[in-house]
Amino acid sequence: MADGDGMRKVLFVIASLHYGGAERALSNIMTHFPDHWEIDILINNETMVEFPYKGNLLSLSLPVFGDRKTPIYFLRETIKRARVLKKMKRAKDYDACISFLDSANISNVLSGNKYCKTIISMRLNMTSEKSGLLYRVSALPLMKLLYNHADKIVAVSREIEQDAKARFHIPDEKITTIVNGYDVAKIAEQAQRKPENAMPFEGKRLVVTVGRLDSQKGQWHLIRAFAEVAAREPDALLCVVGTGDCEPYLKRLIQLYHLEKQVLLAGFSDNPFWYDAQAEVFVLPSMYEGFPNALAEAVCCGAPCIATDFHSGAREILAPEMDVMGAQVTEITETAYGILTPLCSGTMYKGTEPLEAAERQLAEAILLLLQDKEKNQYYRDQSVKRRDMLGIQAVVQDWIRVMEE
16 A cells, blocks of 8 residues: 555566567556656566566566476466565555566466455467467466456457456456557657667668567568569568577578578567668568557557558557457458558468468558558558557556556
8 A cells, every 4th residue: 555655566577577578568667657656576587687677676586497388387487476476465565466477467366465456467369379288288277267356457458358358257347458558759769770780771672570580470471472572572671670489490481482682580679660660661470469569669660560460459559440359351451550461371381382362462462562652651651640649658547547446
């Protein structure tokens, strides 16, 4: 509860402040919290920090490597965190404990007490989650059992809210949606700074995608589609910003399609905004998302945007006029703030098999924005309009309202 001098106390819980969308979102939230809030942040290991934070950083001192992705580690991490949280909530008299991602959410609910409000943040649509044994054996059963015992559930998109209501039978009054917020002014300032390791793009028409190189993000579908784009627009250059397990596969695809001069794997950048600002077209070819920071940040940089219709997040950023639970698009669909294309299959092709229909439509959407100057400028202007609706200050106030209800 609030101290006599008006100081309020909040505890944020997440596995790390390292690379990731939820981690970046939490960093943005807590660094913009009002100064009259005392903030603690509990993470797994003090070395797992990349994003800025505000407040007191606390660590569980769990191992960074080893069996992190096994059910045994998940359960051990969750139980240890719950025990620590129980003690912390008793000792510090927090107004609220807010957790991000499944293990932290479960620990938060397990350690709940009537004096500290338990708030959990849901970041992914359960029907879209592609996790294997870890998710099915460890997380999902506990989520079904425990999530209804939280005081409040905050979904990162309307589609995730609707899915959670249906799957976990959560009443309307217990769940709300708060989207990720962005420091628009800071992004604009960073977008002007060229990273030291940036490759030269002079004379090229830049198509950009940003994200981890993994099976969720679908960059291989974009590379295959870009083979068609490159054949018709030889000056086009695809810049893939990010690192991850799929990098060897993507390199092999680039070689198979002879795209070494037209597809650049730029690696990780702590300033993807510069790439976004240079883009003639930004593309997010994901298989599923929660509320995709990469897409929202590209909008904040004024880039004309294309996304596959993975529903959660894509429609809310580019097409707020569309029903988030409606059928996925089956053709190129021009929306209020960007273009949606059909979801690709997720098949990781071994060779140069013919493009699937969704890949062909993705290629056509990219070509549309490269070749139609008026449409490109229209969607650039629309991104600027949308940017003004994604500011972090309003989002922080939404979180504070949830805590004070």
